[in-house]
Each structure stands twice: as C-alpha cells, then as structure tokens.
Amino acid sequence: MPGTRIRTLALAAAAVLAAVTLPTTTAATANASTxxxxxYYQDALGKTGPELKSALHTIISKQTKLSYDGVWNALKTTDQDPNNSNNVILIYSGVSRAKSLNGGDSGDWNREHVWAKSHGDFGTTTGPGTDLHHLRPEDVTVNSIRGNKDFDEGGSAVPxxxxxxxxxxxxxxxxxxKGDVARMILYMAVRYEGDDAFADLEPNESVDNGSAPYIGKLAVLKKWSAEDPPDAFEKNRNEVIYTTYQHNRNPFIDHPEWVESVY
Ligand SMILES: [Ca+2]
Ligand SMILES: [Ca+2]
Ligand SMILES: [Ca+2]
Structure with a gap:
C-alpha cells in the first residue's frame, strides 16, 4: 500500500533526523527524565512557567528539617570526597579537606550559605538557614571573602x-x-515563597541586594546552569539529601531544562 510505504519512509527520515539532531542538543536544554x-514529580510534569513553579513549590516543601548543628554531620556525608571518605570537597576552592577540620578557625571549613543568609535575614534557625540544598563546606577564609555578595562575572582571583x-x-x-550555584539559588527561590515564617526568596538582576530577599544576577545564573550541567557529584548529593536527610529534591538538578521554564 502506497500510504504505508510513505509512512515508513517518513518514520525512517524522522529516525535519521533524530540521530543527527540529538547529539547537538545540550544537556541543559534537553528534556531530562528521572x-x-x-x-515525586507526577504533579509537575507537563506544566510550564508559573504553574510549574507552583507545583514544584508544593512538592519540595514537604521535607524533614535539620537543626543548624545537625548540618555539620550531614555535610560530611553529602559532600564527601569520592576519592577519600575522610574528607569533604570545599565548593569554591575545590580542595579536599579532612572532615574533622570543621570549625571556625583559619584552616578549618565551615557551613557556607550559597544563598547568603543575610539576603532575607533568615539566619540559622531551622528553615532556609539549615536547608542542605544550598549549604556547602568551604574554607573559613574563602567563605568570609564571598561574604554576602551577589553572583556575577568578573573580578580578581580569590586567594x-x-x-x-x-x-x-x-x-x-x-x-x-557555576551550575551547582545557579541550581542551588533557584531551588531556594522556588522552595521559599513567603508562605511560612520566612521571606519570599527570588533571584533578580542586581548586585547590590544587601539584606533584601533577592540574589543576582539571574541572567548570569541561567547562563552558568546551561554551561555547567549536573555531574555525578551534584546528582549524588541531591540523592543523599533526599534519601537520608530532608526527603525533598532539587528539581533543577533532576530537570535542568526547568530553569528556563520557571525563570
Ligand atoms: Ca561585580
Ligand atoms: Ca558542576
Ligand atoms: Ca520564592
């Protein structure tokens, strides 16, 4: 039958086209499946824009919350060096350092709030200030250099x-x-919508947000997310937080394409 033959040819052409075009699609824009x-994502799939954001907010708001003291031991698991179980990886430095050196002295590592806790003034009471999805080990001195600065490109090398x-x-x-930072910031923005005791956190295009509940620059963060798709370390960390600690996930690690859909 001619119709069948045309359909077969069309399918073959589509298959060739898919084979040609798929590899050129970047990981960050491809529709991931998990x-x-x-x-977990049943109520979010198929949605876009504000509807997707709202669905994700509801989903990820169901979580177990940690005390700030409990964060120390959690980070020793979530950020463990894959090549040395005695160490954690420091986020900005990339250094592998002994888990036992957690503390506040020079040479120690401490708990970096990637969403700077002064932006929205949520401190370290149980809530956004103890949310593992944006907490990372970092060298005490490097952490203080980052301070509460917004994210943007440029400057001189951090010692x-x-x-x-x-x-x-x-x-x-x-x-x-860079992508890890972007996805942590956007997780915080979707998780915290002002419907609990804390501020509605959101990204914007500013670098002088101070104590306002915003972090910039959104356009730069979106670029970083596309340039640095989730790797094994970031995915494992999301998994450990979900299974062992908070029982919620960072949707932008599972579905990087949702960055563009929500923001
Ligand atoms: Ca600047
Ligand atoms: Ca990365
Ligand atoms: Ca928000």
Missing amino acids: AYDDT NGGGSLTDADSFEPRDAV
Whole structure:
C-alpha cells in the first residue's frame, strides 16, 4: 500500500533526523527524565512557567528539617570526597579537606550559605538557614571573602579560591560549580515563597541586594546552569539529601531544562 510505504519512509527520515539532531542538543536544554518522574514529580510534569513553579513549590516543601548543628554531620556525608571518605570537597576552592577540620578557625571549613543568609535575614534557625540544598563546606577564609555578595562575572582571583573571582560587589565561583550555584539559588527561590515564617526568596538582576530577599544576577545564573550541567557529584548529593536527610529534591538538578521554564 502506497500510504504505508510513505509512512515508513517518513518514520525512517524522522529516525535519521533524530540521530543527527540529538547529539547537538545540550544537556541543559534537553528534556531530562528521572526515576522520579512518575512519582515525586507526577504533579509537575507537563506544566510550564508559573504553574510549574507552583507545583514544584508544593512538592519540595514537604521535607524533614535539620537543626543548624545537625548540618555539620550531614555535610560530611553529602559532600564527601569520592576519592577519600575522610574528607569533604570545599565548593569554591575545590580542595579536599579532612572532615574533622570543621570549625571556625583559619584552616578549618565551615557551613557556607550559597544563598547568603543575610539576603532575607533568615539566619540559622531551622528553615532556609539549615536547608542542605544550598549549604556547602568551604574554607573559613574563602567563605568570609564571598561574604554576602551577589553572583556575577568578573573580578580578581580569590586567594586559594580554586579559580573563583571577586570584586567589590560580586563573586564568581570556579567554572566546575557555576551550575551547582545557579541550581542551588533557584531551588531556594522556588522552595521559599513567603508562605511560612520566612521571606519570599527570588533571584533578580542586581548586585547590590544587601539584606533584601533577592540574589543576582539571574541572567548570569541561567547562563552558568546551561554551561555547567549536573555531574555525578551534584546528582549524588541531591540523592543523599533526599534519601537520608530532608526527603525533598532539587528539581533543577533532576530537570535542568526547568530553569528556563520557571525563570
Ligand atoms: Ca561585580
Ligand atoms: Ca558542576
Ligand atoms: Ca520564592
């Protein structure tokens, strides 16, 4: 039958086209699928824009919350060096350092709030200030250099910063964690919508947000997310937080294409 032959040819052409075009699609824009799509993300799939954001907010707001003291031990698991179980990886420096050196002295690592806790003034009471999805080990001195700066490109090298840059009003993390930082910020923005005891956190295009509940620059963060798609370390960390600690996930690690859909 001629119709069948045409359909067969069309299917073959589509298959060739798919084979040609798929590899050129970047990981960040391809529609990811995860083992959680039919369960955890059931109410979000198929949605876009504000509807997707709202659905994700509801989903990820169901979580177990940690005390700030409990964060120390959690980070020793979530950020463990895959090559040395005695160590954690420091986010901006990229250095592997002994888990036992957690503390507040020079040479120690402490708990970096990637969403700077002064932006929205949520402190370290149980809530956004203890949310593992944006807490990372970092060298005490490098952490204080980052301070509460917004994220943007440019500046001079941060001493022992692993290639991170800073200037008077912004911080640029090393390339390998640019996407991690972007996805952590956007997780916080979707998780915290002002419907609990805390501020509605949102990204914007400013680098002088101070104590306002905003972090910039959104356009730069979106670029970073596309340039640095989730790797095994970031995915594992999301998994450990979900299974062992908070029982919620960072949707932008599972579905990087949702960055463009929500923001
Ligand atoms: Ca700047
Ligand atoms: Ca990365
Ligand atoms: Ca928000």
